[in-house]
Amino acid sequence: MSVDGWNTVLVLGGIRSGKSEFAESLVAEAPTVRYVATSAAADPDDTEWATRLAAHRARRPGSWTTEETAGDPRRLADVLASAGPNETLLVDDLGGWVTVLLDPAHQPADDVATITELADAVRASEARIVLVSPEVGLSLVPTTPLGRAFTDALGAANRAVADACDAVALVVAGQPVWLKPATPARPVDVPTQATPTTGAAAPTSGVADPTGGAQPPLPDVLTPTVPAAPAAPTADGTGWAAPTMALPVVATGLVIQPGMELPMPDEYAGPQAVQRLGTLDLPGAGLGVLERVVEFAAATQGTPTPTPWTGVRVLLLHGDHAGGAAAGAPVGESARLARQARAGRGALARLAAESGASLQVVDAPPSAPIEHGPALDADAVEAALRYGWRLAEEAAEAGVRLLVLGACGAGAEAAAAAVLVATAGAEAPTVLGRVHTADGEIDDAAWMVRCATVRDALHRTRRSPRDAKDILAELGGGDVAVAAGVLLGATARRVPVLLDGPVGLAAGMVARDLAGQARHWCLLVDHGGHPAVRLAADVLGLTPLLDLRLDLGEGANALAALPLLRxxxxxxxxxxxxxxxxGPDDEPTGDPTGDAAPTTPTAATATPTGEVGATTVPATTDRATDLPAGDAATGAADPDAGPAVGEVADPDAGPAGAEVADPDAGPAGPDATPEFAEPVPAGPGPTTTDAGPERDPSGRRAG
Structure with missing residues (x-):
């Protein structure tokens, strides 16, 4: 598109000024266009008028459809009001519409009310609308009553529609001049100096601008609501243990410049947290690659025992790119997504509500076609960087503990790819992802246009400096510049950032050249299968945690994985x-089944083995071996222990039930052969439930 940031535009111009051609160029990239013809049928004898109409029809692509409203002038408002958000309409022109409105066949009628209805329909429509109208206010006053009525009605219609439209352009001699910019310039700034303090840094967002300019208000912070339980705050309610860092005072008065000294994460807390994980009661390999989440959180929170992130804010950057960078992007789709997020609808707002995160939609400066010239001028780059810094500062002051960076601008992927090509030395086709239509089909023609756009932009800037701000001005544009400012401001306030998508990674490449510490505060959850994200992550040293290849939109992918990280x-x-x-041992102290031997012998755990008459008495245990004395199935008896307590000894028998004879008693019988006796083990031996070989009642081995 030639102009970004608008949803409805009015194109004014005189006769043969080129207003219709300019209006058609505004919607040239739309896949389908509804051309709304307002003029009445021409006189069959007027060949010159018929020739004009034929020329108009010849310029329209075959994919356009034509709809006529000449039969009823009120129908134009109905057509605009009923158009869907994915439609693009070109109304040509309001002069013909007013002519039909003043036709005696439609009188008497309230012309003022009809014009008001048209303006209300333009204001309420969700479609992309371009209206063409003749500018008659610069001509002489007509000499006839009908001519005066026409100019008065058309002038009133132009005023009402211009007030309802996002942008108004006047075409003079084929040259468009924007009377009402779609995105008016906003002088954003942050204080040029910060006063060093001890401990926590004083908030800089409230300091007056030395130049005398007033600080513009930041975007509203939204809180999407769906039936979901919000995240609970921490038990102690405390914030970070590590203090924030005051910005250094630079002699030139500039704060954001290359070589900034910003804080680093705690170099000890991360390794200590990983070491602590090895001691936890975790089965198997534990957390696997997600150990990096614990290490990252510990380092950024400054403690070996990090807590789950509670205060989370999503920053959705909306800034369109003109020219071939936006080839194949549905017209008006980015504006629709931004409006949807502001209204609390859509995937991003839903996931934010489920995660208990706040949502802030940020309008970034629109970017010019990079194949023809710089995307932004130097002053706009400075303002965008400082504006992003202020967004991060405001979030930190509000208690935000984690930022999620997302983007939804048309052409943002191609601009991010151009930044990566310039900073990482890649080729455009290797970092540009496939382009998909609204129906989900692959658009190879649009992909080739994007590749050619990045190629031409790199060729145009082949002799330009490759400094961070120069890259933002020539290639990156408004959304990448604001994102880079957010990363720098978050680093200064020790707030970690979840990156998600090409814009965030391109901003990381630029922020790295301004302050190398910024990349250490960034975490990449999923690469999404995007080649630009893979390349930038490799250069920045950010290993994606997951390989889910989510494609829910930049920012929504990270929110989908946030519950897992928490x-x-x-x-x-x-x-x-x-x-x-x-750690605590919750194992039982004894097992009566014999699966585990008790460590301390007690009468309650002894196995009753002795029997005298009808009386059963418990057997004693050997303290050296923890084995029941006199139990033939569990081991040898102590030769010096004598008879068991409560047992009547046979004077002619050896130890009752003993497997090894007393060495002083001699052989058990004349036919017994001496056998090698196993030494008594020093500790508990294996137990068995097997009855073992049959024993002789006299105590001798059978057989």
């Missing part, structure tokens, strides 16, 4: 240590 942190923080590492 669960990992909650598990790592609540599990006790393994018993081998000093």
């Amino acid at each position: 669960s990992v942190l909650a598990l790592a923080g609540s599990l006790p240590a393994h018993p081998h590492h000093g």
